[in-house]
Amino acid sequence: MHHHLFRGILAGAAGTTALNTATYLDMAVRARPGSTSPERTVQEAEHRLGALPGGESAVHNRRSGLGALLGIGAGLGVGAAYGCVRTGLPRAPLPLLAVAAGLAANAASTAPMTALGVTDPRGWTAQSWAMDLVPHLAYGVVTALTFEAFR
Numbered sequence: 001m002h003h004h005l006f007r008g009i010l011a012g013a014a015g016t017t018a019l020n021t022a023t024y025l026d027m028a029v030r031a032r033p034g035s036t037s038p039e040r041t042v043q044e045a046e047h048r049l050g051a052l053p054g055g056e057s058a059v060h061n062r063r064s065g066l067g068a069l070l071g072i073g074a075g076l077g078v079g080a081a082y083g084c085v086r087t088g089l090p091r092a093p094l095p096l097l098a099v100a101a102g103l104a105a106n107a108a109s110t111a112p113m114t115a116l117g118v119t120d121p122r123g124w125t126a127q128s129w130a131m132d133l134v135p136h137l138a139y140g141v142v143t144a145l146t147f148e149a150f151r
Contacts, residue, residue: 012079
């Protein structure tokens with residue numbers, strides 16, 4: 001059982017790289033700024049758990065790093081779950097599993113932001129949804145294909 005979990009984590013790491021690549025490519029092509037939602041999520045968590053140590057510059061840098069680590073953690077966690085689920089559903093269609101992994105990654109990253117009041121997906125525009133879903137679907141496809149490559 002542990003090897004499925006480990007392969008899932010590795011597949012999630014590859015999927016996270018695909019998600020980041022799609023995001024940064026979109027930023028480069030459309031000259032759009034990066035999202036501040038991960039850092040604001042950390043900031044909201046600080047309000048509940050206590051402030052980060054250091055001066056203003058240090059705290060800003062810590063928020064940025066922790067926000068990115070939250071995304072990586074979500075990607076690895078969803079990859080681990082994918083490994084367990086995929087093993088239990090050997091005949092499930094790969095495209096369906098890829099979409100499900102992408103949607104799970106989207107939920108894993110958006111849920112904490114929503115719970116902390118940083119964002120509300122119900123108010124997102126179609127363009128905002130596309131900007132969020134396309135990289136997460138890239139995550140799902142790469143995670144699924146990578147897991148299969150390990151089989």
